[in-house]
Structure formats: structure tokens, C-alpha cells
Amino acid sequence: xxxxxxxxxxxxxxGPVGLAAAAHLLERGLExxxxxxxxxxxxxxxxxxxxxLFSPWQFNLDAAALRLLESTGWESPRPTALPYxxxxxxxxxxxxxxxxxxxTRLQTGARVIAVTRQGLDKTHVRDxxxxxxxxxxxxxxxxTRDHTVAAVIDASGTWSRRNPLxxxxxxxxxxxxxxxxxxxxxxxxxxxDRAAFAGRRVLVVGAGHSAANTLISLADLAKDExxxxxxxxxxxxxxxxxxxxxxxxxxxxxGQLGGxxxxxxxxxxxxxxxxxxxxxxxxxASGVTVEAVDGRTLEADVVVPCTGFRPDLExxxxxxxxxxxxxxAPVELGPLIDPEFHSCGTVPPHGAKVLxxxxxxxxxxxxxxxxxxxTFLLATGYEQVRSVAAALAGDREAADTVHLELPExxxxxxxxxxxxxxxxxxxxxxxxxxxxxxxxxxxVLVGFPTGLAHGRSGIN
Numbered sequence: 186x187x188x189x190x191x192x193x194x195x196x197x198x199x200g201p202v203g204l205a206a207a208a209h210l211l212e213r214g215l216e217x218x219x220x221x222x223x224x225x226x227x228x229x230x231x232x233x234x235x236x237x238l239f240s241p242w243q244f245n246l247d248a249a250a251l252r253l254l255e256s257t258g259w260e261s262p263r264p265t266a267l268p269y270x271x272x273x274x275x276x277x278x279x280x281x282x283x284x285x286x287x288x289t290r291l292q293t294g295a296r297v298i299a300v301t302r303q304g305l306d307k308t309h310v311r312d313x314x315x316x317x318x319x320x321x322x323x324x325x326x327x328x329t330r331d332h333t334v335a336a337v338i339d340a341s342g343t344w345s346r347r348n349p350l351x352x353x354x355x356x357x358x359x360x361x362x363x364x365x366x367x368x369x370x371x372x373x374x375x376x377x378d379r380a381a382f383a384g385r386r387v388l389v390v391g392a393g394h395s396a397a398n399t400l401i402s403l404a405d406l407a408k409d410e411x412x413x414x415x416x417x418x419x420x421x422x423x424x425x426x427x428x429x430x431x432x433x434x435x436x437x438x439x440g441q442l443g444g445x446x447x448x449x450x451x452x453x454x455x456x457x458x459x460x461x462x463x464x465x466x467x468x469x470a471s472g473v474t475v476e477a478v479d480g481r482t483l484e485a486d487v488v489v490p491c492t493g494f495r496p497d498l499e500x501x502x503x504x505x506x507x508x509x510x511x512x513x514a515p516v517e518l519g520p521l522i523d524p525e526f527h528s529c530g531t532v533p534p535h536g537a538k539v540l541x542x543x544x545x546x547x548x549x550x551x552x553x554x555x556x557x558x559x560t561f562l563l564a565t566g567y568e569q570v571r572s573v574a575a576a577l578a579g580d581r582e583a584a585d586t587v588h589l590e591l592p593e594x595x596x597x598x599x600x601x602x603x604x605x606x607x608x609x610x611x612x613x614x615x616x617x618x619x620x621x622x623x624x625x626x627x628x629v630l631v632g633f634p635t636g637l638a639h640g641r642s643g644i645n
Contacts, residue, residue: 201273203341219292223293225293234270234274236270243264295323300318302503303317303333343497365468366473391490400417404454414456458477464477514558518535536569572587
């Protein structure tokens with residue numbers, strides 16, 4: 186960054202990892218410029234504010250961000266408490282974003298649509314490393330402007346691009362045309378979005394954490410709205426990964442909650458359809474017909490897609506990237522996070538060296554750095570941006586010295602789009618909520634941490 190040291194460092198996204206990046210840059214004497222597509226910080230988390238995280242506060246707070254906050258008299262939440270998404274925003278991200286050091290450098294309603302080198306497309310190499318970046322942004326005033334910056338940290342997450350409902354990684358035929366019948370991935374079915382689900386035929390697709398929590402919430406809704414019909418489709422031949430081991434499960438909370446889903450299925454409250462790979466959707470005036478590859482059909486009023494997320498790489502078409510061909514993560518990171526073999530807790534510490542791209546001083550961090558792998562923890566992202574900030578400041582020793590203590594049991598979300606800290610069922614016992622993080626010898630976990638042996642969702 187020597188030749189561009191008077192320029193700011195662009196940060197794409199004002200979620201937990203993006204704001205942590207800003208805090209670390211400030212401590213290094215660098216100038217952050219934060220672009221957030223939403224109208225407020227943590228806009229993606231706002232969509233699932235009703236969901237309780239798997240990990241406690243101690244894993245969800247960044248050290249540099251804490252130093253900024255604590256200098257103002259801010260009081261940290263209880264470290265062992267499990268926050269809701271809304272609490273993560275209200276008690277941490279919003280106060281952090283309101284600090285003058287951050288607020289003066291944060292632009293909301295600012296959607297990044299492209300990143301490139303000034304005057305160079307990706308085919309040009311001469312003087313590339315010393316040429317500033319240009320970040321093209323659509324601002325909320327309706328204007329599109331180019332911003333010249335020294336470096337770019339992409340912390341935009343994956344929430345904006347869910348995986349399709351179809352098989353083979355493709356959208357089902359007719360999926361786009363049926364968009365009005367497809368809900369958000371984590372709807373608040375007993376609260377904000379109640380009217381869209383009460384008394385309706387609801388098809389939940391997927392077998393990860395989002396599906397399990399949505400099914401439980403729908404069952405609660407059906408107690409007050411008995412005309413609500415709950416359908417559940419999974420690609421696999423059973424829902425055993427969701428059910429867990431029941432009373433014999435090594436993780437009591439998982440067994441408890443998995444047992445609840447299983448009992449709802451056995452009682453006929455949830456209609457389970459296995460081996461249901463979706464081939465097509467056909468929107469009708471009265472609902473939507475969902476057809477499986479084998480010809481079976483289901484009729485629903487609304488479909489809940491709990492199929493996971495993938496990174497939006499379109500804005501990076503003019504950046505030279507080297508990505509793992511399978512998970513679309515930085516190429517050196519890909520093998521370390523492959524969900525066939527790794528859970529959150531088995532991913533080794535990594536920083537700027539592993540995240541580096543062919544375009545010098547460009548980094549993808551946070552959930553987006555994991556590409557299609559679903560095993561990300563916020564603590565991982567915080568260590569990433571600490572290392573990246575050190576690298577951009579020229580402190581290679583600090584950048585290469587990475588430390589990360591993660592829960593070995595891997596409390597991973599296999600289908601949430603922002604971090605593997607999401608989601609946990611609010612139905613967990615108070616004891617589990619109090620003690621429910623995986624750093625204890627006998628962990629009491631909340632939700633469905635399917636990433637203990639690996640990170641692959643039960644949907645596959």
C-alpha cells in the first residue's frame with residue numbers, strides 16, 4: 186500500500202466482520218471507508234433477528250471493536266449468554282456503528298456493483314500491484330459513483346444469494362417464475378411474518394438448522410392456527426441427521442430438539458417427504474405445485490428455502506481471483522474448510538497469507554471467504570480481519586501470527602448465510618441457553634450442530 190497510502194481502504198459490508206475490519210484498520214492508523222448496501226448496519230442479521238445464535242457472546246465480539254466501545258463506557262453483555270440476532274444488532278453492532286470513529290466512515294444504502302483497478306481491466310498486468318482500486322457504488326441518492334481506494338476488504342457475506350431449490354446446483358425449472366410463492370430463508374413465522382403462514386400449506390425444503398427451527402416454529406403456530414399444514418422435503422433418504430441420537434445423543438440439547446422434530450413427524454404434525462429432489466415448480470392461482478425428480482408432486486401455498494447460500498462473485502469479475510474450484514473460497518483456504526471433512530472447530534487458524542488473492546491488497550473475509558462451505562464462525566472472521574489489517578499496515582509478523590481458539594465440537598450452522606453461529610432454537614432449555622457453548626468438556630449445545638464429524642448439511 187506504499188504508493189497509495191493516502192487513500193482509504195474500502196470495506197464492503199457493515200456486518201460484524203466488516204465493522205471489526207474497520208476497528209482493526211483504525212488501530213493500525215489506516216483509514217476505512219465502509220459501504221453497506223442496507224439502510225443500517227447488520228442489515229442481513231436484521232432479517233433473522235428473531236433467531237438465537239448457537240455461540241455465546243464471548244465468541245461474537247471482536248477485540249478491537251470492544252476496545253472502541255469500552256472507551257465510551259459501553260457495558261459488555263454477559264459472556265456466556267446466547268444472543269438473538271436482534272440483540273447482536275441492538276447491543277453490539279448499532280452502538281459500534283454509532284461511534285464517531287465508525288459513523289463518519291460508514292455509508293449506508295451504498296451497494297457495491299463492481300471492483301476493479303483504476304484504468305485496468307483484469308487482463309492488464311503492468312503496474313497492477315501499485316495501481317489503486319476503484320469501487321463502483323450505487324448510492325441511496327440514486328447516483329452511481331466511483332471511489333478510489335488503496336485496498337479492498339470484501340466482507341459482504343452470502344445472505345443475498347441463497348442456494349437454489351433444484352438439484353445439481355441449479356434452480357428448479359420454474360423456480361424464478363414462482364418467486365412470489367417462496368419465502369425468505371429464515372422467516373419469523375410466529376411473529377413478523379405470521380400472516381403469510383397462518384392457516385397455509387407450508388413446504389419447508391432442507392435438513393439443516395434453518396429447516397429444523399422453521400419446522401418447530403410452524404408447529405407452534407399450528408397450535409393456534411390448526412389449519413396450518415406443514416410439509417417437509419429432504420433430498421436424503423431419511424431425516425436422521427436432524428433427529429440426532431435422542432436420549433443417547435452425546436449432545437443433550439441436540440438430542441432434545443432433534444427428538445422434538447422427530448415426535449412432530451411421528452405424530453403427523455409434520456408431513457415428511459424423503460428422497461425429494463426438486464425438479465420443477467409451477468405457480469398456480471391457488472398456490473404452487475412442486476414436482477420431484479421421480480415425478481411425485483406436492484401442493485403448497487408457500488415454500489421455505491432452507492438450502493444454504495453461496496457467494497456473489499459478479500461484483501468481482503474485474504478482480505484477479507484464485508478460488509477453490511469446489512467451495513469457491515480462496516484457493517489455499519478451500520481444502521481447510523471443505524465441509525466433507527471439517528466442522529467449525531476443526532478449521533485451523535488462518536489470516537492474510539491464506540486469504541491473499543492474485544490482486545495484491547484485495548481480500549475476501551468473513552462468511553464470503555468460506556464460499557459455499559457452511560462452517561463459518563464469527564470468531565474466525567475477527568481473526569481474519571485482524572491479520573488482514575496488519576498485512577495492509579506492513580506488519581507481516583503480526584499478519585502471519587494467527588491465533589484462534591474455536592470450540593472443538595464445531596457448533597456450526599450448515600445452512601445459514603451469515604455465520605455458523607446461526608441459528609439456534611429459542612425452544613432450548615434455560616440451562617442449555619446458559620451453558621450452551623461448545624467449549625466445555627461435556628457441551629450442552631443449542632440447536633442442531635451437524636458439523637461434529639463434518640460440516641455437510643443433512644440435505645445432501
